[in-house]
Amino acid sequence: MAEQARVLFTPSGRQGDVDLGTDLLSAARSLGVDLDSICGGRGICGRCQVQLGSSKAVARDDSKLSSPNLTESNYQGARPLKEGNRLGCQTQVHGDVVIAVPSDSQVHRQVVRKRPEVPDIDINPVVSLHYVEVDSGELGEASSDQRRLLDGLAEQWGLDSLKLDASVLADLQLSLAEGKGAVTVAVHDETDITAVWPGFHDRILGVAFDVGSTTIAGHLLDLESGDVLATHGEMNPQIRFGEDVMSRVSYAMMNDEGGSELTAAVRQALDSAIGALAHEAGANREDILEVVLVGNPIMHHLFLGLDPVPLGAAPFELATDQAVRIEASDLGLATHPLGRAYVLPCIAGHVGADAAAAMLSEAPHRSEAIQLLVDVGTNAEIVLGNSQKILSASSPTGPAFEGAQISSGQRAAPGAIERVRVDPATLEPRIKIIGGEHWSDEDKFFTEIERTPVTGICGSGIIEVIAELHLAGVIDEAGVIRGDIESDRIVADERTFAYVLWADPEILITQADVRAVQLAKAALYAGARLLMDHYGTATVDQIRLAGAFGNHIDPKYAMILGMIPDCELDSVSGAGNAAGSGAIMALLSKDARSEVEALVEQVEKIETATEPRFQEHFVAALGIPHETADYPNLSKVVELPERLGAGTARRRRGRRG
């Protein structure tokens, strides 16, 4: 037996005896240490960089490793050899050593996420790269390019029983010739060879899409490093067929080829987004091997070319509630010719793949605390639970929160009023618009609106103004705008009253507006309460508001209005782009895919339409909260108005704006 030495790898702590002269990559593999390599130990890829370390027992001693050989000295690979690092595959053990594996030399390195409560992502994509040097065919030896490649992968990588997609054969011929027998292959799902490049290739990219009704957001990532190379957002061109999703379903229903038009529009936008992402990153579309898509059920059906009409009427039947794996080209996306697409599963007819992605990212199933995760759109997608149990439902909020059905409402866009404060004494408002940085009581505001004039009020603005008017005593607990208050700001509007928020252009908050918001927020609240009932809890520990609107809304006002249940205000927050983050996780990690698929299966789906209690909660929630008992946490920070008696007239000063 050859003389041996002890090698200890950190941070894994794995150690063992290896023959003197063993290279560190081989040592790591034999000891089950996670050390990366694409080139299979040929000193090409630079993935197996390690450092000489030390421990209490073993001092750092350069002589215990071989000196750099020619391959290492001349190394000029894609990943530069860092100062003090050695190429594991070229460095031999000459005595007892401690070897440190830096995190970026690990196959399963992690993407560290900023929020402590969500787990880091282990990078473990469905596609991996393998460099292989293939024996040249010899006359008289029955063989084929395919067989030689498969033999090489089995010998050099231990990858047995791989399948070669027939469409790769032509590339294989060319790559073997151009690479003189050396090629890099991409392997999907550890079973399918889906791409071949001549020689050494170490770039595989992926795109994660969150397909919203309004905005399509895409991220281009390096699947090896997990780095985001580019980000791109654009309007969903389907908007020309209808602002909200239900109007698009109507368009599909009323027009023979309506569904196909909508599908073509969104696919074209996705494809052009891929082009923009690749351009921004200076990358090649052909290097994109994976695309992940999420979206609400209607978007999901439309980009998959499925009929969305069944989602518009009971029983709100999805075509599929499972993850969809399809070739990217089948979705009209130009990536690598064999690029694949993965679509996260929808949870139910109104709870989409975006909610599934948000759930994956926010990870209520990993937390002890009970989390309420809400994505507000035309339907609110609601998820509630913790590691014990997860439930989901959707509530028919309608488009009020998106600014529709509001007299001066509009989509969140530059010029829309998004923030409102009302002086309780004078009833004078201060506003802030999207695209501006100043409040209307600052002089610079008026410079701003010369550039970006006030055009209307968006969802977060309408919520704030109603909540502020409630706190100011203008709107009572029943949602009535009180006509008995003497103020220039309160004007008669047919047989009800309206609040004059802005003069030019005139932006009124009408009684009908308040009613529309009441209906919407009561639906949302009732959905959340229904899930709490099913879970068996009277309180929630955390509330996460997902989606663009969720990030925009001030949690305090949402609570004042009674949109969401009581909760410590510190524990209510926007979930950032939770759906997008979930899509990225599914792009970087096949484990994340398994996780979300299992999770969606386990979620208890509650159908609000068939639950009598939903109606009860809904009716009870139509008013605006005033009882401290219902909102103990909110009451700590906001003084909720008393039940307002009639006839309390107050006089106010004139108005401005």
Next chain:
Amino acid sequence: MAEQARVLFTPSGRQGDVDLGTDLLSAARSLGVDLDSICGGRGICGRCQVQLGSSKAVARDDSKLSSPNLTESNYQGARPLKEGNRLGCQTQVHGDVVIAVPSDSQVHRQVVRKRPEVPDIDINPVVSLHYVEVDSGELGEASSDQRRLLDGLAEQWGLDSLKLDASVLADLQLSLAEGKGAVTVAVHDETDITAVWPGFHDRILGVAFDVGSTTIAGHLLDLESGDVLATHGEMNPQIRFGEDVMSRVSYAMMNDEGGSELTAAVRQALDSAIGALAHEAGANREDILEVVLVGNPIMHHLFLGLDPVPLGAAPFELATDQAVRIEASDLGLATHPLGRAYVLPCIAGHVGADAAAAMLSEAPHRSEAIQLLVDVGTNAEIVLGNSQKILSASSPTGPAFEGAQISSGQRAAPGAIERVRVDPATLEPRIKIIGGEHWSDEDKFFTEIERTPVTGICGSGIIEVIAELHLAGVIDEAGVIRGDIESDRIVADERTFAYVLWADPEILITQADVRAVQLAKAALYAGARLLMDHYGTATVDQIRLAGAFGNHIDPKYAMILGMIPDCELDSVSGAGNAAGSGAIMALLSKDARSEVEALVEQVEKIETATEPRFQEHFVAALGIPHETADYPNLSKVVELPERLGAGTARRRRGRRG
């Protein structure tokens, strides 16, 4: 326990006790009897028709079966209920009975083949149909179209863990709506749902193609019955790029986009052949779910879009030597959108998928007798063996047998001389042309050639004329045309002599022609002998000549010329369209696919180019056989000429023609 009765099924002989009232389809299934059903026992498909039979123990007694119920009485399904037949799924057992299952009610019914030595084909295609009635979605029940379908297939057919191709989802939505929850699905490989039709659908079709260098032959089959619905042959349009395969490889090599042009040409021809087949059968392209293709290695590579150039030079490396499974649409074939194509494996660089198919059909591996299977083209593909061992090789015969490199040679086409007899006394020839029915010594011949004039001589003609001239003593054992014979038929041709076969147009058999045929036939013979050496046998028991040329050639003349080894003449025959038959087998039976794939792996591939013995055999085979010892069997029926001495002048009469 319920009262039981004994049911015996013939011809399987399976029997068992079932509860009274059990229907015959259920009884058959519980006893493992092969009884077909597409509709799952709903009295729709008419596949489970059975007859009341009798045995020694059990007399035929109508009262032991239930009377026809309404479903049976009103049955109007696709497959008519034959006189005396009962619908198995509707007929209940009322007492001990013998039930006969007709062969066309069996799932694995057989296609009986005409030749006794080859096995019948069990119909067992990779795709099967299943009618299923899917629960309608109910509000409040979390589900999806996909889930309801999969649940239905699991419950009604016991098909678990099926995968649904994402491209089927849109069809599934439409079909469920149109079929009011009843659909028929096609399942590929027992795992993948690849098609959905509304309601009951019982037609699935497949196409088997033999892609020859000259001719593309296609057959449209009903995959349920195994019936050939249509047959279509057309010229391979690649011919415009070169008559023989090597000239097409040259075209691909010399022209940048040459390979793509050749690929596009053959794919277009295949697609139009599918159109013609569907039209002839009154069938719908969309009902075609499977296409099987075979061809020589060059054709194989070209229709798959692979570069054929590596096949033109050592080491003659195939891109793949395994069976190829690909979507039909990837080959540019318009079938069902998810129709699939299966390409049989090539055996080696010069021994193609056509040889593999011929081997499957001729089944040497199932026979005790040693079979030599030869397909003559520009390369002869040769297979030799029996149940003990199979070997293959190719011989570079060149295109002489296809009429090329022959002074008056031409492809086998109307007007080509295909049969020749030479009177040994007068040296006067008789000829017969393709497209004609009479010999040239019959008066009607001259009427024929007014319509179809003589244009040249094809492969079988050149073989016959040289063999006949050899028997007549005009060509000696070295292949020399003897100038010392006095005859108007023998003329000087530069420094050699030629035989005047025809006057108008003048068709000479020149010394160069004889040399070209000698080279070709010696290569073929040497290949066969090399395999015999490797096998370790001095004789073969059967010779099968495959391909168009093989069917055309007279085995006796092939043997006289020494193309093939000695064999009893009765045991030498054309193999019909063996490659096409093999393709049909692979279309109808997945077992046939497994069989041919295993077989190709087992074949011992002999490379003639690296075998010194091949050269020895080749040189030894250049002459024309004359030794009775070498051809004992041939000598029984033909008197081989003695070794011809020089200077034996004979005078002949004048010529005619």
